[in-house]
Amino acid sequence: MAGTARAAGAAIPVAFGGTRLVLGLAMVARPRLLGGLLGADPAATAATGWSTRMLGTRELALGIGTLLLRSEPRQLRRFLAIQAGCDAGDAVFLTAAVRQGRVARGRGLLLALCSAAGAAGDVLAVRRRPPAD
Numbered sequence: 001m002a003g004t005a006r007a008a009g010a011a012i013p014v015a016f017g018g019t020r021l022v023l024g025l026a027m028v029a030r031p032r033l034l035g036g037l038l039g040a041d042p043a044a045t046a047a048t049g050w051s052t053r054m055l056g057t058r059e060l061a062l063g064i065g066t067l068l069l070r071s072e073p074r075q076l077r078r079f080l081a082i083q084a085g086c087d088a089g090d091a092v093f094l095t096a097a098v099r100q101g102r103v104a105r106g107r108g109l110l111l112a113l114c115s116a117a118g119a120a121g122d123v124l125a126v127r128r129r130p131p132a133d
Helices: 002-029 031-038 042-047 049-068 073-099 105-128
Strands: none
Touching: 002 031, 002 049, 002 073, 002 105, 031 042, 031 049, 031 105, 042 049, 049 073, 073 105
């Protein structure tokens, strides 16, 4: 049973890191896709593709860092705590964009909820991983 729990714990950073890599690559390769998913104005989405690419590089860096640190529990915990802050910030600012009418309400709130869930997952992973290193 302990081996199963350990294997599941080891899979968490791989899943988190892999997800961030996929999201980051999509943002860098297809920056208009994010704006479309949010229901943002197409002209605004086209004009801000550069900022979506910047966000994509952040996601790539977080994903790579997570994967590189997966065998260093103490460092990984710190890194996941940083990711929780990034994800919480995303949730706050997406919610603000919905309130300001900059993105479609349903889509924006759904992505804000995903960001909040990501932050919660990061926090749970930090609390779950053993501090030994």
